[in-house]
Amino acid sequence: MAAGKTALGAILSPVKGRLRWAIAAQAVAATAGVVPFVALAELGRILLDDGPDRSHDAWTVTAIAAGALLFRLIVMLVAGGISHLADNALQFHIRRALVDRLGRVPLGWFSSRNSGQVKQAVQDDVEAMHHLIAHSLLDITAAAVVPAASLAYLFWVDWRMTLVVIAPLLVGLTLYSATMAGMSKNLPRYDRAMGRVNGSTVEFVQGIAVVKTFGQTGRAHREFTEAADSFADFFLGWVRATRYSKAAAEIVLSPVAVLLTTLFGGALFVTQGWLAAVDLLPFALLGIGLTAPVLSLFYASYELRIARGAAERVTGILDTAELPVPDSPRSPAGNHVSYRRVSFSYDGEQDVLTDVDLELAPGTVTALVGPSGSGKSTLAALLPRFRDVTGGAILVGGVDIREMSLEDLYGRVAFVFQDVRLIGDTVAANIRMARPDATDEEVRAAARAACVDDVIESLPRGYDSVVGEDARLSGGQAQRVTVARALLADTPVVVLDEAAAHADPHAEAAVQRAMARLARGKTVLMIAHRLSSVVDADQIVVLDNGRVVERGRHTELVAAGGRYAAMWHAHERSARWRPRDLTPTASAAAAVAQEGAAR
Known part of the structure; x- marks a missing residue:
């Protein structure tokens, strides 16, 4: 895992500057995306107030919300454009570097590697990093910024009620951590099991003529079914071991669960006089939006792992020793x-x-x-x-x-x-x-x-x-x-x-x-x-x-x-x-x- 992280960092180095700009733009866009919800909560306060400037203030808040939405859209487009341009530049850079290196490695290097391995590095592995660069990094940024901006506003409204709202979040994260705990151990086993299934499938398909000629269909089919059954047993065992904690985490982090917690906690706070009724509105609006970004962080970890593995394989080829060439070549006298x-x-x-x-x-x-x-x-x-x-x-x-x-x-x-x-x-x-x-x-x-x-x-x-x-x-x-x-x-x-x-x-x-x-x-x-x-x-x-x-x-x-x-x-x-x-x-x-x- 550490090698993959280092390899990914090295692979991304040519476009790190552009990615920082894209992430910064996405952070601004994510913050702007919270503004309409804050404006809606403030609009509720204004409309429930009997002040003389209520109409003017309401239109002002509405204009701010609309402006924030437009600003968010523009900045998101800028962030997405930068990240996609960075992805295109990186793919071009990596593929040129790979082809250049492959053109200078000893020809015997290819004899121990089939065309599928080279194709995987030049095409599939480079493509595997596309989603991380063009999409996942921005999704991760939004997933971190939106809850942070929302919580900052909610703590400003009432810190005690904020603790009530984030209680499901803390419980859900604990449950999800238990679910993800075995991933580092099980994902390599998953890759090996899938590799065995793929290998037996390719072997069966490519050798079908020979298999049928010599009456070995049953044996070849048995090897495939054994690989498939082995994968199924492993995967079902993994799923069964985590099904309760994952289901519980999904329930606790669902918008319905967060809304119910907010309403019950808010009712208690309002009836006890700890919170004004109108101040419950921000928690109801923003509270249910806290869990979805956090869940996306967990899903992004899988894509990050795939990208690290791809980067490690690409780096392995880029680090392949080249065929040495002389600085001052000599020309033979004859062909003996x-x-x-x-x-x-x-x-x-x-x-x-x-x-x-x-x-x-x-x-x-x-x-x-x-x-x-x-x-x-x-x-x-x-x-x-x-x-x-x-x-x-x-x-x-x-x-x-x-x-x-x-x-x-x-x-x-x-x-x-x-x-x-x-x-x-x-x-x-x-x-x-x-x-x-x-x-x-x-x-x-x-x-x-x-x-x-x-x-x-x-x-x-x-x-x-x-x-x-x-x-x-x-x-x-x-x-x-x-x-x-x-x-x-x-x-x-x-x-x-x-x-x-x-x-x-x-x-x-x-x-x-x-x-x-x-x-x-x-x-x-x-x-x-x-x-x-x-x-x-x-x-x-x-x-x-x-x-x-x-x-x-x-x-x-x-x-x-x-x-x-x-x-x-x-x-x-x-x-x-x-x-x-x-x-x-x-x-x-x-x-x-x-x-x-x-x-």
């Missing part, structure tokens, strides 16, 4: 890539890679193979600086990539991974991201080389079709668009994940042909999931537990009878066992072989 005793750890304790040495000569293909979790993807992702090494160095043209500008690095290194990412723009714009100044003909040429031009031309608006709207691309088609993007970039170094590993047979052949064209004449570092795709590689590097255990060409490694040979023999056995109609690699392998021969 060297891994020098490279080590890497995600948590700073256990190394995922240890003392890896690699030389990637220009115009050669280096394939990384090894069991799952051996470090292949991590090793490849270090070259485009998805993350920085924690030991050793990676050099391009003799220069540590950490000493290069990012523009220079990405002008030399392109990457195509299995996890396809296309933006919600035209297909042409997605390809042109690699070179914003590329002509339409260059974009089409890249698409033709990536074997995706015919697919794009068949879309409703061709290259102007928008991804996610009228451009519905399959996984293999989207992958070829990313290959076209990399072809257009025409970088001398290419990092490839075997992007066709999970494609259907027809798409795989096209993707493999496109990737073969992309790799032609380049320095290629390829992550291989299928050994059949690396037999012609210039260098095969076998990783295990983050270390290089073997390296060489295919024939050399098979003859050596080591780890690679065992993997290759296992691959051959599985290829002979696999039914012919389920083999997705044959046509793709042929295509790659043809491209390799052409190269």
Whole structure:
């Protein structure tokens, strides 16, 4: 809670000055809002008086009340305008800061966070603070000022009767405090329970096809119902524990209860001669208006908690470490890539890679193979600086990539991974991201080389079709668009994940042909999931537990009878066992072989 409070204060700092003006204006408006009730009470005194200037005084008081109402309206509009402008400015500031920071964090940071988390911070969490800034702060101000101004006037009329009027308020606040006492403990439990319900719902909906295919509908449904039942049990228990105190507080703080207390107390005071009958009118008018603002303070506490949680998440992203860039970048002399005793750890304790040495000569293909979790993807992702090494160095043209500008690095290194990412723009714009100044003909040429031009031309608006709207691309088609993007970039170094590993047979052949064209004449570092795709590689590097255990060409490694040979023999056995109609690699392998021969 303290962290959220600190985070919210830091988030609001750019607009604190404007918010102070809005709160001050709202305080003035709230005070002006009490004036008509005071005027009405004073009007009753005047009309019950037999003085000679009664008519004149009555019109004067009426004019003051009408003027106060108009003044209140104007100042409230000013306060609301200031707060909404402050909210707009803050949202603009936060979103720009978030996007700016997200543009400078390591690309690997996104691999541990899904798009939903980023969207929540950039959109939902920023929006969650809107109501607090634009509305709740003003509501809280009015809720504090109106009772204070009313009580000040009532104490001036008669302090003893004022104590009678506020008695229900004190009792109700005590009861509400008992109700709210468990909130700090129960709200985190509420969030966890709701998170479990949401998670099981999303999991059930997203996996419904697999669930139904394997006859696990009952199990998946049971997980959801268990989460829902658990939430219901917790929430009902919370409600039951507070239902009596909350109901009692609502009754005591209701306008009817306050009015009855005022009338009974006023009758006693008047009959005892402690209070003039006409002086009971202010208490009847203003007393019933004391409770509603106080109740709004309790309701605002929930919105304040939401805003603090949102601010904490936003601040967490804004505090994310940026990818370091050099003040005076160096430019490489060539495109030879060297891994020098490279080590890497995600948590700073256990190394995922240890003392890896690699030389990637220009115009050669280096394939990384090894069991799952051996470090292949991590090793490849270090070259485009998805993350920085924690030991050793990676050099391009003799220069540590950490000493290069990012523009220079990405002008030399392109990457195509299995996890396809296309933006919600035209297909042409997605390809042109690699070179914003590329002509339409260059974009089409890249698409033709990536074997995706015919697919794009068949879309409703061709290259102007928008991804996610009228451009519905399959996984293999989207992958070829990313290959076209990399072809257009025409970088001398290419990092490839075997992007066709999970494609259907027809798409795989096209993707493999496109990737073969992309790799032609380049320095290629390829992550291989299928050994059949690396037999012609210039260098095969076998990783295990983050270390290089073997390296060489295919024939050399098979003859050596080591780890690679065992993997290759296992691959051959599985290829002979696999039914012919389920083999997705044959046509793709042929295509790659043809491209390799052409190269």
